[in-house]
Amino acid sequence: MKIASFDDYRIGLVEGDQLYDVTAVVPFALDAMPQQRLNWLIANWGQVLPRLQACRQESKPQRLDGVRLLPANPHPSHVFAAPANYQKHIGELGDRVVTKGGRSAREQGFFLKAPGSLVGAGGTIYLPKGSTRRFDHESELAVIIGKAGRDVPRERAMEYVFGYSCLIDATMRIEPGIAEEERSMRKSFEGFTPLGPWIVTADEVSKPYGLTNRLWVNDELRQEASTADMIVGVAELIELISSVLPLTPGDVIATGTPEGVGPFVVGDKLRIAIQEIGEMSISVRERDMAAPRPY
Numbered sequence: 097m098k099i100a101s102f103d104d105y106r107i108g109l110v111e112g113d114q115l116y117d118v119t120a121v122v123p124f125a126l127d128a129m130p131q132q133r134l135n136w137l138i139a140n141w142g143q144v145l146p147r148l149q150a151c152r153q154e155s156k157p158q159r160l161d162g163v164r165l166l167p168a169n170p171h172p173s174h175v176f177a178a179p180a181n182y183q184k185h186i187g188e189l190g191d192r193v194v195t196k197g198g199r200s201a202r203e204q205g206f207f208l209k210a211p212g213s214l215v216g217a218g219g220t221i222y223l224p225k226g227s228t229r230r231f232d233h234e235s236e237l238a239v240i241i242g243k244a245g246r247d248v249p250r251e252r253a254m255e256y257v258f259g260y261s262c263l264i265d266a267t268m269r270i271e272p273g274i275a276e277e278e279r280s281m282r283k284s285f286e287g288f289t290p291l292g293p294w295i296v297t298a299d300e301v302s303k304p305y306g307l308t309n310r311l312w313v314n315d316e317l318r319q320e321a322s323t324a325d326m327i328v329g330v331a332e333l334i335e336l337i338s339s340v341l342p343l344t345p346g347d348v349i350a351t352g353t354p355e356g357v358g359p360f361v362v363g364d365k366l367r368i369a370i371q372e373i374g375e376m377s378i379s380v381r382e383r384d385m386a387a388p389r390p391y
């Protein structure tokens with residue numbers, strides 16, 4: 097199933113270029129906090145599935161291009177992210193990274209991106225007004241967690257995967273010796289975490305370790321690699337994160353970027369496509385407002 101969040105946090109099933117509104121399966125109590133509907137759906141997936149099918153049958157299809165897609169999960173408790181998780185990416189940015197030589201996600205663990213930086217398909221990455229800094233794209237497979245878990249061994253970790261999505265980990269690079277801000281902040285500007293266009297449930301992804309991941313900037317192919325090249329795989333990432341804190345249904349894991357990372361500027365159009373998951377385009381704009389503290 098392809099599950100999309102759209103308009104005012106409604107939930108839809110995507111089939112081809114059609115969308116079926118199934119928001120009615122979520123309790124009315126959640127109308128008071130609609131951004132939590134998807135977390136509820138994921139947490140209650142097993143028991144809600146029969147009603148979801150019935151709701152889909154009763155729902156009239158609408159055109160997918162007539163709705164505004166939100167982040168595949170608009171309000172996850174956590175957005176975990178793996179640094180340095182593809183061999184060919186390690187080293188390609190020279191001294192513009194904070195990763196110590198040769199260390200991968202296995203040694204470094206995870207970092208966090210702010211959930212407030214999420215944006216959906218067709219959305220916008222906002223660069224700080226007047227910035228002269230370098231901003232890069234990172235094309236990543238996102239994992240959506242299906243159930244609560246703590247100390248999950250890698251042998252059982254895939255039971256905790258609800259589905260997958262496409263994620264762009266947009267990043268402001270450090271200027272060595274001049275400005276070396278914390279990684280989480282540099283990756284959490286408004287719109288810096290496009291996630292979408294939807295969640296594909298795990299049962300429909302035949303080989304999460306062998307998916308082609310591509311990213312274009314203005315139709316120029318910049319990144320093309322297989323998730324098979326990941327150093328720390330999905331199962332080991334779940335083991336690693338759940339060794340630190342409890343996983344929550346709806347949590348997002350950005351699994352790291354392959355090689356080909358490079359800059360984008362105001363006016364660019366980014367497009368990410370991951371095999372068996374989907375594709376989406378994202379605009380890059382400059383903010384209208386000058387922030388009181390510029391970057």
Ligand code: MN
Pocket residue numbers: 177178179234236265350352353
């Ligand atoms: Mn990344």
